Amino acid sequence: MKAGSNFLNAVSAVALSASMVVTGGSVATLVSATVAEAAVIRNIQVHGADRVSANTVKANLAIKPGENFTSADIDESVRRLYATGYFSDVKVAVSGSTLVVTVNESQLLNEVVINGNRKIKDDKLQAVLRSRSQGPYSEATIEADKQAIRDAYAAIGRSDATVTTQTYPLGNGRVNLAFVVDEGDRTKISQINFVGNQAYSNGRLRSVILTKKSNFLSFLTRKDVYSPEKLRADEEALRQFYFNNGYADFRVISSDAVLDEASNEYVVTFTVDEGQRYNFGDVNVESTVEGIDPEELKGLVETKAGKTYRAKDVQDTMSAISQRVAANGYPFARVTPRGNRDLGNGTIAVDYLVDQGERAYVERIEIRGNTRTRDYVIRREFDIGEGDAFNQEVITRAKRRLEALGYFSSVEVTTAPGSEADRVVLVVDVQDQSTGSFGIGAGYETGNDGGFKLEASIEEKNFLGRGQYIRIAAGGGEDSRNYSLNFTEPYFLGYRLAAGFDIFKNEDRSEDYYRVDSQGFTLRVTAPITEDLSTTFRYNYTKLDYRTSLDRDDTRLSTPYWDAVNNGPWVRSSISHSLTFDTIDDRTLPREGIFAQITQEFAGLGGDSDYYKISGKARYFHTLLEDADVIGSLSVSGGHMWGTGDTVRVYDQFTLSAGELRGFESAGIGPRATSTGDALGGTTFFTASAEASFPLPAIPRDSGFRGAVFIDAGTLYGNKVAYVGGDNVKGTDMSLRASVGASIIWASPFGPLRFDYAVPIKKEEFDETQRFKFGIATQF
Template sequence: MKAGSNFLNAVSAVALSASMVVTGGSFATLVSATVAEAAVIRSIQVRGASRVSADTVKANITITPGKNFSNTDIDASVRRLFATGYFSDVKISVSGSTLVVTVDENQLINQVVINGNRKIKDEKLTPVLRSQSLGPYSETAIEADKQAIRDAYASIGRSDATVTTQVYPLGNGRVNVAFVVDEGDRTKISQINFVGNQAYSNSRLQAVIVTKKSNFLSFLTRKDVYSEDKLRADEEALRQFYFNNGYADFRVVSSEAVLNEASNEYVVTFTVEEGQRYDFGEINVESTVEGIDGDELKGLVESRPGKIYRARDVQDTMSEISRRVAANGYPFARVTPRGNRDLGNGTIAVDYLVDQGERAYVERIEIRGNTRTRDYVIRREFDIGEGDAFNQEVITRAKRRLEALGYFSTVNISTAPGSSPDRVVLVVDVQDQSTGSFGIGAGYETGNKGGFKLEASIEEKNFLGRGQYIRVAAGGGENSRDYNLSFTEPYFLGYRLAAGFDVFKNEDDSEDYYSVDTQGFTLRVTAPITEDLSTSLRYNYTKLDYNSGDLDELSSPYQHAVVNGPWVRSSISHSLTYDTIDDRTLPREGIFAQITQEFAGLGGDSDFYKISGKARYFHTLLEDADVIGSIAVSGGHMWGRNDVKVFDQFTLSANDLRGFESAGIGPRATSTRDSLGGTTYFTASAEASFPLPFIARDSGFRGAVFVDAGTLYGNDVKTVAADRVRGDDMSLRASVGASIIWASPFGPLRVDYAVPIKKESFDEVQRFKFGIATQF
């Protein structure tokens, strides 16, 4: 009796008040309790539930029989029940010692269909819908789904797409839902304007941003699709461009896109303030961390007094110092640059302060926005994980790695408070972009069996969203066939090791007196040493079937210089690569250098040692005119043992020395004019590229002028006594020419026209060449 009296006293002290709550687009009457002292109920009764079980309702409320509850618990229970999406109305009241939960169920969706969508298929739209078959019908979810479909169309440039719904009752509380899409016309970008820019022209700045004006290829590139995210990314691209060219005070005042509804075209306008251009002033490194001497860290400084101020140099310096200090046992150390402007001299003195930062740990890494790329592909670019010490420089380095992958149009990393003051949540926002490409190339082979040669390739840099690289290529002409397959796993066995293979088969019957079929494979693995330096190891297996054919037609006493195959070459090779190129598609600054050594003799018929190297330096000659200069050199030498085969020696391709055919220069057999290759080669090249005049820079067309020089000499191939070898001296060849380069939607294409200005009479010339643009 006493317990029952206490319960009745508690209930009598509760003043019940009714309030209207708008949730999920429906009105729910919530009877909440203003509690004088906590109430207790003995049982829960569910009313109105038919398809949803009473146990499911009870599982989604926070009130338990026998335990105290308050109005806060009632509010939370109502919210949780609405959040399930199964109910259009919820009422909670107390009747004696019983909590009564009265619900009105939403209708159940039998089937969801999308009609009118031609540009975006069902398999891409269905995953973004909250309304699903056998799920509850909710007006809130329907409105969210309509917006999701509109957003999907806006991402392909159809911002005026409209979405309506049709609901078909089936009885027994079930309905069919149809989303009807009117795709509308594709929006375009007619103009991109800049206001306030003095140092750089509109055309130069248009080349910096991602958004492009509409042109005849926009339906393939989709670079003329307007979105707020792209506009924010363009603002950041402009800031980085100016910051890295000395304009430390630069800011984007505003950016806006105005839609002309009559023409369905956007006009995009960026208003900027450039500010003054600065050089680096005095540079110092100070440390307040015990055991860390600032003077010893000065050797890590990238910025130098008198050089143009570049934010990239400051960031690289911070990264190097942070990495060194962390390696010395100070994971929480913080590197802060302090800039002191001297407006009169136009310099910025930079002091790098190393201090002991706050102790903070990464609670979790939250990844958002990736619709195609797997989470683990993004996570593995971070050198830290959950529970590790938070270090801002490590985060910045991860951001650069993610951007360099080329999988995302935008990458943004921010922080949010964790569950305690010393916990940080990393929030990674990315936006996937297309990573596949189709390439096509062509060339013309001279000689009696010459003719056009074509090649087509398909390349995917983010295969199935796993970050894997795959390329398939096939080509040929009237007398040749080429097939290639390449695959790379960038994180082999979970380590930062890029492992992969190449399989190839080539058939060549283009020469007069011989044919050669080549097939084989390469196994390779590449490991990073630093951010810019890497090392690679390869195993190479090649089978060459050389057939000299019927030589009866050759005049006596000449005989063929090369013994028929097949031959097998089995070798291992090792490369060291230094790469600071800023952009793989259109390099403007940086160095690419590589040295390779190869040893053959692991079985097979070849036995030699080769060493070769190449380097190319890029530098912007005229910033506003976007004139880019480059200088390249290469060279190699081989030491052969026993019987050196003709295909073991070096040959120069048409890319190494433009104006000449592949294997068009160097030692050659007099009887058949067969190329024998050479034991030593050197090449040098200078080139300047520039936007083509009278053609919009957004089209991706550039011109180039170049001069190439090189030589290939020396011969270790044994020939028959009656045959002679010519062209084995160091005679120099040279050519000059011009090119048209197009950053096409199918990949970078290039047309070269070169005229040899120094050659030998027996050299094979190829003035015109069309194919994939290669830089390295």
């Protein structure tokens, strides 16, 4: 038997050597499959490999000496060798018990350069190339690289850029490769049209989408760059806008971009079908899961009968119910909304069904498309990991978090089958976008302490792709200087804790008889309580140095506040705690939502200040006229302090800034020293404001200009600063101040800028007023 077995193996080897040759990846087989499957080779010979070692060739083979192999293994070996890119031709043959591999080596790239590029730097383009110095020369790879360069130029509005290549042979199989770029002209968008819209004007819909018409600042904003991906994102933005305003049947019929080659401009047209507008009808919760009481879940429902239908309310309700059910021990439970349209009444009744979903587990999470952002920055936004129960609502919530980061231009989360029937692979496709910005702003304030003020800042929201935030700013005017550094790590020690620090230095010479320099730092950590509620703890350290411009013999130095401050520097050491509730829909231009914050601070951990403060502020936004895009807002704030030591110092009391009570200077109202008129601050304050903003008429909405009208009111009173001698303090009573005014707001490429003109309509004779104010706008 043994002799017969050896004879059969010998026959198999001879047959294969005569009949199986592989050239360029094809296999010709003349022997039977049975004989081929029984083939075994004893050694491997490699011919033609000079620069690439024989061991490298052997390592890429699917055939090993002493093991059975088939024609499929030979095909796989050829594919692997071609995939390395190091070979232009591969031949595999069997001779007796030897596998013979003959290769022709590809040329080797000595150097890869890019010429003709001015708008995009070398390092940006090199990052998208697969052709590398000391790598193989491959026509297929070079063609892919040329397309990658064209795509990079299309992303900045130069879709007609062309790319050619030049090669320079150096001998010995080595070659230099140059990509030659003709950048062409920048394409623009001349028109954005909508067809089929009745409920909303073209101007309102243009404000919803990301694509904008070209204007004189487009070279900075790049919002007029056309791309198919951006058009798809615009379609989704339109759908969400209509779905959240009652139009549940809305659909985008088509979106087209037509290029006029003569002018190099696109005309973009969206054709839509708005459908009927609905309100919510009856809302109910049902459950087929034993142990889940639907009555207990009804309090989580955001969709109320009679309210305008909003897809976001449905999504928020699903999320709240899903989290509650999962927390009660049902990780596989599924929440499904069922809508029943009543076309006659224009309502949609919604039933939320809680049932037992399929038992599935997350096998792994694949991250794709991120060229800059680290994988772990994306992965940590998921509340599930490998091996956890699959829950669609958790996936949807993670997608919203990723989109809210602002790191990506697009986020898609899909599923793929895992290795077993109950395993699911999550596939996360993202596209990185620019997260850094350089801001420069100028302001002018009237009044005694007025003048031009400048500020410049550098900000990065995704520092080194780690998701960290960093900002460096410097500014000042005639009487002030300020510098700051801010840093935040959003996931401190791997937990969802936003930890960071703020370092600052300020110089202020605005008062007549003294100047104050302050410097210090804040350490802070913020923890989420719910999706909308968070809590923040801070440690604050400030060193203040007051300096007088008067001689020590000046009689005005006997005023009460001078007794408190003329022997500086002083140190303030405090801890503070804040609760923040935030449902704002858009940080740049809020249209709906509430921002509310309450803060308490205790000073007395060493240092020279001893007090307890509590303060709060809240602002509510609501769209008053949807199509006209008129947005209303109401805001209130207030605070009170108590001294806990022997003395309350001037710099410990509250002051109101020019932004909190427009029409008055910063520290322009409240208690003052009778001898010098310098501001002392107060122990209690209240403010209230009402504002309506709107697009400016006859100015394209894409330009980012808006107007506003407002009315402000407030007061600052009370004084705990001890005074000596015959001096006194005025303005300690609760006297109301008020102003009315108008504003021009510009969402500029350098940040939001605002010009306010306010007229005080109620004030005290010693108040310091300021009618004009121009500078960087703040919402919160």
